Amino acid sequence: MPPTTPDTPRTPRQRYRAQLQQEIKQAALAQIAEGGIEALSINAIAKTLGMSGPALYKYFRNRDDLLTALISDGYEDAAEAIRTAAHRAADRSPRDRLLALAHAYRDWALAQPHRYLLLAGTPAATYEAPARTTDSARAVMGPFLAVLVEGTPWPAAEPLYAEVRAWVESIPAVAEWVATHAPAADDPVPALAASVLAWSRMHGIVSLEVQGSFQGMGHDSATLLALEIGALADAVGLSPDACPESRARRL
Amino acid sequence: MPPTTPDTPRTPRQRYRAQLQQEIKQAALAQIAEGGIEALSINAIAKTLGMSGPALYKYFRNRDDLLTALISDGYEDAAEAIRTAAHRAADRSPRDRLLALAHAYRDWALAQPHRYLLLAGTPAATYEAPARTTDSARAVMGPFLAVLVEGTPWPAAEPLYAEVRAWVESIPAVAEWVATHAPAADDPVPALAASVLAWSRMHGIVSLEVQGSFQGMGHDSATLLALEIGALADAVGLSPDACPESRARRL
DNA sequence: TCACTATAGCTATAACCTCTAACCAAAACT
DNA sequence: AGTTTTGGTTAGAGGTTATAGCTATAGTGA
Numbered sequence: 001m002p003p004t005t006p007d008t009p010r011t012p013r014q015r016y017r018a019q020l021q022q023e024i025k026q027a028a029l030a031q032i033a034e035g036g037i038e039a040l041s042i043n044a045i046a047k048t049l050g051m052s053g054p055a056l057y058k059y060f061r062n063r064d065d066l067l068t069a070l071i072s073d074g075y076e077d078a079a080e081a082i083r084t085a086a087h088r089a090a091d092r093s094p095r096d097r098l099l100a101l102a103h104a105y106r107d108w109a110l111a112q113p114h115r116y117l118l119l120a121g122t123p124a125a126t127y128e129a130p131a132r133t134t135d136s137a138r139a140v141m142g143p144f145l146a147v148l149v150e151g152t153p154w155p156a157a158e159p160l161y162a163e164v165r166a167w168v169e170s171i172p173a174v175a176e177w178v179a180t181h182a183p184a185a186d187d188p189v190p191a192l193a194a195s196v197l198a199w200s201r202m203h204g205i206v207s208l209e210v211q212g213s214f215q216g217m218g219h220d221s222a223t224l225l226a227l228e229i230g231a232l233a234d235a236v237g238l239s240p241d242a243c244p245e246s247r248a249r250r251l
Numbered sequence: 252m253p254p255t256t257p258d259t260p261r262t263p264r265q266r267y268r269a270q271l272q273q274e275i276k277q278a279a280l281a282q283i284a285e286g287g288i289e290a291l292s293i294n295a296i297a298k299t300l301g302m303s304g305p306a307l308y309k310y311f312r313n314r315d316d317l318l319t320a321l322i323s324d325g326y327e328d329a330a331e332a333i334r335t336a337a338h339r340a341a342d343r344s345p346r347d348r349l350l351a352l353a354h355a356y357r358d359w360a361l362a363q364p365h366r367y368l369l370l371a372g373t374p375a376a377t378y379e380a381p382a383r384t385t386d387s388a389r390a391v392m393g394p395f396l397a398v399l400v401e402g403t404p405w406p407a408a409e410p411l412y413a414e415v416r417a418w419v420e421s422i423p424a425v426a427e428w429v430a431t432h433a434p435a436a437d438d439p440v441p442a443l444a445a446s447v448l449a450w451s452r453m454h455g456i457v458s459l460e461v462q463g464s465f466q467g468m469g470h471d472s473a474t475l476l477a478l479e480i481g482a483l484a485d486a487v488g489l490s491p492d493a494c495p496e497s498r499a500r501r502l
Numbered sequence: 503t504c505a506c507t508a509t510a511g512c513t514a515t516a517a518c519c520t521c522t523a524a525c526c527a528a529a530a531c532t
Numbered sequence: 533a534g535t536t537t538t539g540g541t542t543a544g545a546g547g548t549t550a551t552a553g554c555t556a557t558a559g560t561g562a
Contacts, residue, residue: 013509013559020510036376038289043548054550055511063549114376121373122462125287125365134467156482159474167469196468200475204455211373216385217447218418223410224451231407235482264530264538271539294519305521306540314520 021059023049025069032070032114037121042066064127067118071129074119075136081108086143094150095230095238101143102198102229103222106206113210120207135173142181144198149182149191151236157193164193194236201228272310272320274300279321283365288372291318315378318369322380325370326387332359337394345401346481346489352394353449353480354473357457364461371458386424393432395449400433400442402487408444415444445487452479 027045042063046056060066085104089097109116123129153161168174168189178188185191205228208214209221233239278296293314297307311317336355340348360367370388374380404412419425419440429439436442456479459465460472484490 011559016510037373038375038377041548042550051511052513054513054552057550058510117373122288122368122458124289126289137464156485157478160470160478163470163474170469171467196470196475197479200455200459200479201452202455203459204451204453207373207458208451208454216422218421219411219414219447223414224447227408227411228448228451231482231486234407262530268539292519293521302540303542305523305542308521309539 017059020049021069024056024059024066025073028066028070029115032118033112036114037067037118040067064124067127068130070115071118071133072136074115075133075140078105078108078116078119079136079139079142082140082143086146093238094147095233098144098147098198098233098238099226099229101147102202102225105140105202106209106221106225109206109210116206116210120203121211135177138173138177141195141199142177145178145188145191145195146181147238148194148198148236149185149188151190151194151233151238153190154194154235154237156235157190157197160193160196161189164196165189168192190236194232197232198229201232268310271300275307275310275317276321276324279317280366283321283369284363287365288318288369293317318378319381319384321366322369322384323387325366326384326391329356329359329367329370330387330390330393333391333394337397344489345398346484349395349398349449349484349489350477350480352398353453353476356391356453357460357472357476360457360461367457367461371454372462386428389424389428392446392450393428396429396439396442396446397432398489399445399449399487400436400439402441402445402484402489404441405445405486405488407486408441408448411444411447412440415447416440419443441487445483448483449480452483 024045027048028040031040031044040063042056042060043053046053056066060069082101082104085100086097089100092100109120168178174192178185178192182188182191202225205221205225214221275296278299279291282291282295291314293307293311294304297304307317311320333352333355336351337348340351343351360371419429425443429436429443433439433442453476456472456476465472
């Protein structure tokens with residue numbers, strides 16, 4: 001007998017259940033795309049699916065449970081988008097690859113802004129993310145780490161390195177994450193720190209853009225993103241010229 | 252007769268009204284500090300004030316109106332905090348002043364995280380901010396502009412400058428904002444662009460920290476902030492050494 | 503094939519919420 | 533003193549999440 005894979009349920013009941021769960025999440029995404037996260041209503045979803053109210057509680061324990069599923073799927077999808085961008089840019093220079101990843105991050109967010117806010121926006125104070133969420137977030141940032149590991153240490157970041165070193169040494173999951181995305185690194189700390197920098201810079205720009213905070217300002221966020229991530233690439237020595245050893249180090 | 256100042260109402264009814272509005276906002280802030288923005292309930296506020304439900308609608312048209320008042324007050328308070336930080340650091344170097352402002356921004360956010368999220372967090376999709384909000388946000392960033400105007404253009408930011416130039420030339424309020432905080436600038440565009448960069452970097456770091464996204468990561472966000480804003484200072488030529496003309500330009 | 507059990511869906515209901523309507527009493531103004 | 537403005541009340545419409553309890557049916561095992 002083949003091993004029971006939990007992803008492809010075998011019994012008809014499980015299959016029906018899984019399919020209806022998918023439909024519920026689909027309807028939920030449609031609601032969120034329309035009216036934001038606060039427009040997500042268990043009742044309204046049930047109505048669109050032709051069933052009434054409390055029936056959905058057989059499929060998701062509560063609203064937060066449904067939200068968690070949507071967030072989990074979202075991370076999966078975002079990670080996939082970043083991965084394909086990494087594949088597409090595999091033969092380019094490290095600097096170009098980093099920029100391609102950053103733009104893929106932004107493109108994914110812009111294509112489905114409310115879904116991006118589901119992942120990166122302000123979580124409800126009552127909601128606490130399950131532990132797996134951290135792994136999913138790391139999956140999104142993995143390709144960034146894989147590129148940034150080709151950089152060199154950045155003197156100004158020394159204080160950050162010390163803190164990051166303590167972090168990676170104290171949490172095994174982080175070391176494991178490094179091992180999967182940057183197995184050949186002798187010292188992953190500079191790349192880890194650079195990943196944090198990339199994350200916070202991208203988050204700053206993209207979340208402001210998606211929230212509409214740049215409304216009325218004449219700039220293109222793509223320009224901003226290219227500038228910020230390009231500066232980061234320069235700082236860690238992923239310089240645009242072909243011979244990275246000949247560049248002068250820049251901050 | 253003295254001119255009627257709308258801030259200090261004269262008739263007893265107006266004074267009572269203003270005082271009760273303050274109490275309502277106070278109670279609202281307490282609720283938000285406890286359970287986040289979604290815990291803000293008109294009903295619950297009324298209960299704590301010893302009056303029942305719909306009475307509050309005589310003071311705020313609806314929930315969004317109250318929220319707007321809280322946000323407006325919040326911007327006021329944040330701007331005040333940044334201003335005092337600017338005063339305190341008035342005799343330091345431009346680089347130190349910029350860093351002092353950034354840390355004041357973060358400190359204000361950390362002292363009252365939910366209130367910060369009220370300003371910088373994901374706004375509800377239904378909520379649209381009144382036009383004054385933009386001015387309030389500019390008031391917060393004004394001291395940053397005043398410092399950054401002492402920098403010099405950053406070659407890599409040229410594409411951003413072009414967009415920012417079109418922005419400041421098309422919107423008079425922006426030019427006015429520049430005039431109040433950087434009246435002596437011959438070309439405000441580089442400082443404006445640097446302000447946007449400072450904003451997005453600070454927002455990225457501080458919002459991630461306040462949202463708890465850095466939970467479980469071993470770094471201190473103050474280190475991250477100092478690194479990022481310090482790098483920005485270096486990029487725009489606010490170098491740490493006393494003689495700014497002798498420094499080598501860095502990215 | 504038949505009996506049993508697990509489960510998908512229903513309705514009813516509790517406990518919240520926002521916000522409107524209608525009314526009352528007291529304060530303020532003329 | 534009479535009139536108007538205004539603060540506060542209760543009642544209620546319409547929405548939400550979530551639980552309890554029931555029914556009918558689909559799947560399962562003997």
